Amino acid sequence: MKNRIADIISKYKKQCDLIEIRVEEFNRTEIAIRGPRIEMLREAQELGGAIRVYLKGGMGFMSFNDLSVMDSAARKAIDQARIAGRSRTVLADVPVVRDDYRAPIDRDPRDVPLPKKLEILKQYNDMILNYDSRIILSSIRYRDEFKVSWFANSEGSDIRQERLDIGCNFAARAGDASGSQMAHVGTGSSRSFDVVMHREDELREACGRAVELLGAPTIRGGKYTVVIDPHLAGTFVHEAFGHSSEAEKVYENEHLAELMKIGAAFGSPVLNIYDSGITEGSRGFVKYDEEGVAARHTELIRDGILVGRLHTRETAGKMKEAATGSARAVDYRYPPVPRMRNTCIAPGRSTLDEMLDGIELGVYAADALGGQSEEMFTFTAGYGRMIRKGKLCELVKNVTLSGNLFTTLKDIDMVGSDFRQLESGGGCGKGGGRLFQFPLPTGTGAPHIRIQNVVIGGN
C-alpha cells in the first residue's frame, strides 16, 4: 500500500501545491438487540481511499473504494482543484511526520468471540426487560471498529496508524396508559472492550428513572436558573461552544472573526474549556488527524477569555494560527473538516450544594439525549428535577434547554469540582453548508455547572 501511495504522490506532486492520499481498511462488528430479539448481527470489511489536492487555493477531492482507480482519481482531483483554484493556497506549516503508530489496546474486542459479546449484551437486555412490568422495550446497540490507515502527502509525511473505536448504547422504555418514557446509558472507548462490562448499576438506575418518569409532569416553559449534571454539561459544552470553535465558519468571515477574536471575553472568569485529542482511551483520542497532523490539547477558553480554536491546516494558515490536529473525517469517503475530539469544561471549585443554595425556583437538568447548535443551540436533558428553595424536588420530563452563543457562557456563574469524563455510544454529526458527516466519535468531560437565565421549552 505504502509504495502505491508513494508512487502516485511522486508522479503528480509537481502539478499540485499539495497532494495527499489516505487509504483506510477497517473491520466492524455491529450488534443490535431490541426487545427479546437480536435485530442485527453484522460484520463489515471495508477498504477505500481518497486523494485530495490543493492548487491555487482550490481544493479537489476524490474518494473511492475501488483502489484500481487511484491513478485516474489523482488526475481528476488535480483537474477539480485547477477549476476551483483562483487565488493562492495557504496552509499552516506542520512538521513532516513519518510514523507507524500501533494503537495501545488493553482489551481488544477482536479477541472477544462474537458468542461472548452476544452473551454479555443479552444479559443486560434480560436485566432491562425483567426490571419492572412497566418496561415495554429495550434497545442495545453495540459497535466496534478497528481501522488501519495510511496517509502520505507531497511534503514527505508518511504515516500508518491504527485506531480502535468501541461504542455501546443501552435504552429502556417504560410505558403505561399515560404514554412512554425512555432512559439511556452510553459508553465507549478507544482502548478497551472492558467499558462494556459492569454496567448493571447504571442500567438499573436508568430503568428506574424510565418508570419514574411515567408519572412525572411536563416541565413548565420559561426562564430558569439551571444546574446541569456532568453528563449534560458535556453535551452543553459540545453544542454551546465546541461547534463555534471549529474555525471554518470564521476563517474567511471578517465580522465573525472579529467577534470571535483571540482575547475576546466569552464567559465568566470561572469558565475554562479545552478540546483535547490526546485523552487516552477517549473516543475522541486522535494520534494523527486526517491531514497527518499530531493532535494536541487545545485550550479554547481560559478564565473566560477566548484563547484558541479548532483548525484544519487551511483555516489555521489563513488565520495565522497553529494547526491543532483536529482535521477529521468520518471515513475515507469524506474530506477532513475542523471537528471536536474530547471537549471539556475544566473542573472549578464549587460543590453541588453550593450551587443549589439560594435558588428559589430552578431546574436541575441531567443526562443528555443530544443537542444541536447554530448561534442558538439546543440541548435535551434525559430528565429534570425542580429546585425549590435550594432543594432538589419533584421529577419533570421533556426538559429541552436553549442558549445563545454570546450570552449563555457568560451566565455560567459556578463550576463544580466533580469533573467526569464521559463517552457516548453514538457520535457527532456536522453539515452546515458542507457535506454532512456522521457519526464521528467524540468524548466530553465536565463537572456540574450552574447557568442563569436559561430558556426551557414547555407549556
Place this chain on the structure above:
Amino acid sequence: MRDLFNRLIKLTDHAELFGLDSTIDLIGFENNRLKSLNTLASRGVAIRAISKNRMGQAYASDLRDPDTLAARVAELATLGDPPEFDFAPAAPLTHVPLVDPALESMSIESLTTLAQEAIDTVRQSDPAALVHFLGERTLERITVMTSTGADYAYDRLYFTGALSVERVEGRNIVQLAKYHKGIRCPRSLEPLARDIAADLALARQTRPFNPGKLDVIFAPAALADVLMAFTGGIDAEMVARKVSPLHDKLGQSILDPRITILDDPFHPDGIFSAPFDDEGTVTRRKAIVERGVLKEFIGDRKSCTRLGIAPTGNGFRLTPFDLYKTYSQGISADTTNLVIEPGTTPVDELRSKVGSGIEVHQINGILLGDLISGDFSGSLEVAYRIDGGQRVGRIKDAMISGNFFDIFRNQLIDLSSERSWSGTFGGCSGAFLLPYIALEGIDIAGA
C-alpha cells in the same frame, strides 16, 4: 455481485443482496467563491442470509474474495435469532423515470455558473452578505436480489442545491439556508436567491416578542422537523410494540380533516421516488392520513410481518440524517416522498388570517428529543414576527414546544396553496413536499 449472490444461495437457505454503486459530484462555494469540487464514488453490498431459520448480515466494499465473505455470513447466521419474515418475492414493478439525461450530461462548469449567478443575485441585494452554495449531483444504481425471486435494478439521479447566507452585524448573526431538490436539470437557481435575499433583509431586523401561547405559521423546513413527531408513530415496529400512541387508532380521525398526508414513491418531481425499496419490496403510493383519518402505517418487511400487514415498501438503507443510500446502514422504515396536500389560501392571506403571531422557518434541537409521544421542543433558529398580517422582523432566543397530535388536530387555522420541497435539519435531509401551515395557541417560551 451476482457471483457473490450465487455463492450465498449455495451456502445458506435464503439470501438477499443489496448492491449500491454511487457517484456524488459536489460543488462547494464558500464565502462567495468557488472553493472545491469533489467526487465521492463508492460501491458495495449489504447481505442478509438465513440458515436453519437464523439470520446473519454483512456489508462490504471489498468483493475480491466472495467465497470467504459468503462463508462468513453463513457462519454469522448460526449465531443470530430467527428473522420472523421472508425476503421479497418477484412482483411487477411500476416504471418510474428517475434519470433526466439533461441533468446527467450537464457539465460541472454549467452547474457552477448557475450557482455563481445565484450568489451574485444575493450579493447585489446585500453586498456584505457571505454566501455559500453546496451542490450535489448524485447518481445511484440500486440492485436487489433475493433467493425468493426478486431481481431488480434501477438508476436514480438527483440534484440538491443548498444556498446559504451569513450576515454578521454587531452580535447579531443571521444564517439562512434554502434548498433546491429535484430530479430534473435545474434551469436556474434565481428563485432560491431571490427568496433568500428577501428573507435576509427581514432577518436583519430583530424584534421583541412576548412569550406565551401564540399563533404560529410553520414554513416547510420547520414543518418537516415537527413532522418527525408524527412519523415515529406510524412506524409499524413502534405500532406492533404498542409504543406508538397511534397503535389503536387506525381508521380513526387523528388530525384536522383538512390534513392529508401521502407517502408517494412515484411523485414525478420527488428525489425519493423508487419502484422498489431496499429490500426489493415493490413500492406504492398511499395515504397515511386522509382528511384527518389514519389510513396506514409504514414499515420494512420485518416490522410489517410483526404487525401482521403486507409489507408497505418502506424498508430503506439511508445515511442517518441525510438522504444518500448506503450499503453500510441496516434496514429501517422510512417514508419516500412525504407529501402534504395543499390548502387553497395563498401564504400572504395566511399571514393576514393570523394577523399577529410568529412564522417559523428553522427550528433546531427537535430531532434529538424522544418524539414518539408526539411531544416536541426546539429553539427558534429562524423565525419572524407577524404583525398586521405582515412579517416584520426576526425574533430570537425563543423556544417552541407542543404535542403534534394535539395541535394538528385541534389548533389548525389553515394550509397554504403554495408548497415546496424541503426536509428536516433546516431543509437539508429527506424529501418533503409541504405547504405552510398555520396553527393557533402554540407555546413559545423566551426572554
